[in-house]
Amino acid sequence: MVAASFRVAQDDQDRNHVQLFGQWSLRAPLNDFAKLRKSLQPFFLDNFTKWDLLELEQLDAAGAATLLSGWGNKLNNNVSLKPEHAELFNTLIGLTKQPNKKTTRDWLSPLSSLGEGVLYLIHHFTEFSRLLASLLLEIAYLFRRPQDFPWREFSANVYKSGVNALPVTALLGFMIGIVMGYLMSKQLHAFGADVYIVNILGLSIIRELGPVLMAVLVAGRSGSAMTAQIGVMRVTDEIDALTTMGISRTLRIVLPKVLGLTFVSPLLVLWTSSWALVGGACASNLELGISFRFFFEYLPLVVQPINLTLSLIKGLIFGFVVALVACHFGLRIKPNTESLSNSTTSSVVTAISGVILVNAWFAILTRGIGV
Amino acid sequence: MNEDFIQNTLKNQSHDQEIICDLKNICTEFGDNVVHHNLDLKVKREDIIALVGRSGCGKTTLLRHIIGLTKPLSGKVLLFGENMQTMERVAQRRLMNRFGVLFQQGALFSALSIFDNIAFPLRELKQFDESVIYQLVMHKLTLVELEPRNAELLPAEISGGMIKRVGLARALALEPELLVLDEPTAGLDPDRSHNFIDLVKQLKKSLGLTVIFVTHDMDTLVSLAERVAVLEDKHIIEDCSLQELAKSNHPFVINFFQSIRSRLEGL
Numbered sequence: 001m002v003a004a005s006f007r008v009a010q011d012d013q014d015r016n017h018v019q020l021f022g023q024w025s026l027r028a029p030l031n032d033f034a035k036l037r038k039s040l041q042p043f044f045l046d047n048f049t050k051w052d053l054l055e056l057e058q059l060d061a062a063g064a065a066t067l068l069s070g071w072g073n074k075l076n077n078n079v080s081l082k083p084e085h086a087e088l089f090n091t092l093i094g095l096t097k098q099p100n101k102k103t104t105r106d107w108l109s110p111l112s113s114l115g116e117g118v119l120y121l122i123h124h125f126t127e128f129s130r131l132l133a134s135l136l137l138e139i140a141y142l143f144r145r146p147q148d149f150p151w152r153e154f155s156a157n158v159y160k161s162g163v164n165a166l167p168v169t170a171l172l173g174f175m176i177g178i179v180m181g182y183l184m185s186k187q188l189h190a191f192g193a194d195v196y197i198v199n200i201l202g203l204s205i206i207r208e209l210g211p212v213l214m215a216v217l218v219a220g221r222s223g224s225a226m227t228a229q230i231g232v233m234r235v236t237d238e239i240d241a242l243t244t245m246g247i248s249r250t251l252r253i254v255l256p257k258v259l260g261l262t263f264v265s266p267l268l269v270l271w272t273s274s275w276a277l278v279g280g281a282c283a284s285n286l287e288l289g290i291s292f293r294f295f296f297e298y299l300p301l302v303v304q305p306i307n308l309t310l311s312l313i314k315g316l317i318f319g320f321v322v323a324l325v326a327c328h329f330g331l332r333i334k335p336n337t338e339s340l341s342n343s344t345t346s347s348v349v350t351a352i353s354g355v356i357l358v359n360a361w362f363a364i365l366t367r368g369i370g371v
Numbered sequence: 372m373n374e375d376f377i378q379n380t381l382k383n384q385s386h387d388q389e390i391i392c393d394l395k396n397i398c399t400e401f402g403d404n405v406v407h408h409n410l411d412l413k414v415k416r417e418d419i420i421a422l423v424g425r426s427g428c429g430k431t432t433l434l435r436h437i438i439g440l441t442k443p444l445s446g447k448v449l450l451f452g453e454n455m456q457t458m459e460r461v462a463q464r465r466l467m468n469r470f471g472v473l474f475q476q477g478a479l480f481s482a483l484s485i486f487d488n489i490a491f492p493l494r495e496l497k498q499f500d501e502s503v504i505y506q507l508v509m510h511k512l513t514l515v516e517l518e519p520r521n522a523e524l525l526p527a528e529i530s531g532g533m534i535k536r537v538g539l540a541r542a543l544a545l546e547p548e549l550l551v552l553d554e555p556t557a558g559l560d561p562d563r564s565h566n567f568i569d570l571v572k573q574l575k576k577s578l579g580l581t582v583i584f585v586t587h588d589m590d591t592l593v594s595l596a597e598r599v600a601v602l603e604d605k606h607i608i609e610d611c612s613l614q615e616l617a618k619s620n621h622p623f624v625i626n627f628f629q630s631i632r633s634r635l636e637g638l
Contacts (some may be wrong), residue, residue, distance in 0.1 A: 026496075026546040029465045033498040060546050065506045066499065073502075095509035095519075097502060335527050336481035 002057055003030040006040065011050075018043050019052040024063030033066045044070035053081035064088050128328050134250045135258060135324070141251075150256045157260030161222035162268060169217055173272040176213060177205065177279020185287035194288045198295055201280040202303035203371070210273030211311050212359055214265065215318035217272075219351035223326040226257050227347040230330025231340045239331075254331075258323040265319025266312040273311065306370040314362060318355050325351040389416045390452075391549055391581050392437055397446035399432055406432055407443065408605040416548075419575060419582040421596035425627070428602050430585045431475075431553060437583065438472050438551055439463075450549075468492075470549035471542030475557060477534035479526040485512075485537050486522040492544045511540040515570060532563040536570075543574070550575075552584035556591045564588065568595045601627075 002022040009017045018040070022028065043049045051067075053059070068089060071079070073096050075089055106112075142149055185197050230253060233239050239249050281295040329347035333339050392414040399407040406429035414420050422430050435441045436448050439455040447454055450470070455463055479488050489508045493499055499507070509519055515536040526534060535555065542550060555571065556564035568591055575582055586592055592599065592613075599616050601609040603623045609616055616624060 027469070027548060029469065061507055061510045062493075062499070062503075062546065065503045065510075068506070069500065069503050091513070092506050092510060095506050095513070097505040336525065338482035 003028050016049045023058040025058045025060040026062045051079040059085050138251045153256035154260050157256050158264050162264030169272045170275045173275035174279040177276035178283045181280035181283025185284050197284045198298045199302045202299050205276045207307045211269050211314040214268045214272045215355040219322045223322045223351045224348050226326035227330040227344045231333035235335045254327045261319040261323035266315035269315030304370045321354050322351045393449040395447045397443045399443050419597040421599045422585045424602035468545045471547035472551045473538045473542045475554045477538040484523050489541045515540045531558045549581045556588050
């Protein structure tokens with residue numbers, strides 16, 4: 001292994017003669033072509049320099065391309081080289097990058113990108129409706145043939161997105177309950193309206209916070225997992241394998257996820273809300289001296305039970321939305337890593353936005369009930 | 372001058388005999404499953420050696436040991452006379468640039484275009500500007516006989532045969548001395564795999580490569596391998612040319628190479 005090197009001599013006419021030695025190749029591990037190029041730079045700039053490549057031990061494409069770029073991508077008479085190297089140089093000259101054509105500015109591009117965006121959105125909506133429709137068709141099919149219901153997958157999904165989510169939802173609900181209870185008791189105490197803490201906490205947690213908190217958590221936890229899982233199944237052709245076995249992918253992959261999450265979400269709402277209320281009760285006990293017994297006995301008197309029903313229905317809808325959005329984005333993943341990460345992000349963002357949108361719509365519809 | 376000449380010839384001789392890859396007393400276990408037990412293998416410069424054996428006998432594992440992805444339970448892997456596992460980081464990286472690997476599925480970066488896939492190792496060197504990289508990538512593409520107009524496609528948009536070629540071009544990007552191929556012709560139709568073998572042979576001749584490959588395909592074996600190492604019963608039981616292998620009496624070899632025998636007789 002002889003690293004690439006060069007020697008400079010001057011002839012009687014004060015011209016530089018650069019003689020190259022060694023292995024001008026990536027194979028010689030000590031070569032650094034950036035440094036070589038830098039130290040040869042003054043000779044590249046001087047048009048009268050003679051180059052002698054006859055003593056080279058080895059020249060590969062990398063060495064040749066570095067020299068060529070110094071010579072401005074052409075060979076002239078100042079270079080003397082071996083015939084086998086000349087061939088390499090000529091090949092490389094043929095591969096020079098054509099300068100890009102200057103792109104003219106397109107004034108209509110904002111409009112066309114807007115149009116593309118709208119078309120993209122419409123495409124999403126049609127795909128989403130198609131998925132929803134095929135899901136409903138599968139459910140109708142299951143009424144005719146109940147023995148085809150994928151119980152194992154269903155229960156696996158209930159376990160994964162429900163049971164495994166219990167600790168984290170409890171912790172978050174409890175924390176939020178404490179923070180809200182603390183802040184509200186400060187304010188209410190200033191007005192001497194201590195006892196109203198139960199009304200405010202009860203209504204806001206049961207009706208709004210519990211379901212939305214649960215949905216956000218589930219979208220981040222289970223929604224992303226579902227999208228990624230379906231995506232990888234697509235990448236590895238597992239979904240096609242299922243189809244060729246005569247098993248509907250909607251029935252086996254989408255349906256258990258959607259039904260599992262829809263089934264378990266109201267229970268998670270109940271669980272999250274309970275912990276948030278416990279947190280709130282703790283905070284009001286510490287701040288205002290309201291006893292736990294009073295808090296939970298007074299709660300059903302001031303918060304109408306219909307609110308609980310509404311919150312369970314919300315949980316049902318949110319779980320459905322999150323799972324369906326997750327499956328929709330999962331099935332759109334193309335077999336590359338970039339698409340996988342994009343789709344998972346979009347899935348979570350869309351699910352959370354969708355949940356908040358549905359929540360607002362629901363609030364308007366039920367504005368006369370329970371308050 | 373004369374002395375120089377003698378030294379050169381001496382060097383060239385030792386060059387020919389140089390052992391590029393030396394496995395000594397390799398033992399590998401997965402749980403209770405012993406895969407290799409005191410396995411030895413030497414690969415000389417400019418050899419084309421095929422590693423064969425039944426499915427699941429640890430060929431790919433051995434290949435992964437050679438390229439440093441996994442470490443054997445005990446034993447030494449010497450590449451170019453050096454033990455990669457005990458080297459410091461910069462030297463290790465430099466050593467890794469001296470071999471190129473073609474994985475079974477190509478292992479192209481799916482988010483990068485073909486051009487960027489081949490340019491990736493060159494860019495990582497941080498020695499070339501973009502115009503030089505462009506020339507080098509195009510040079511590698513012509514080496515593996517791909518059209519420059521395909522350079523902007525993504526790996527998901529090209530056929531299996533092209534993926535192998537791009538993988539080969541990427542493996543060759545840093546002018547390696549050793550080329551490691553895992554099932555180079557798996558998933559290619561006979562015509563394409565024939566072309567691919569010719570390509571590897573021709574590259575081997577023009578670039579002076581050493582090639583280690585694993586294969587299950589008899590055609591690939593017969594037409595590419597100059598030497599065959601048979602991995603059976605946790606050892607390399609034979610390490611010789613195909614013709615010599617045909618004379619072997621080992622029951623596994625007789626069984627495994629019956630089809631080869633008939634092919635050789637047909638030649």
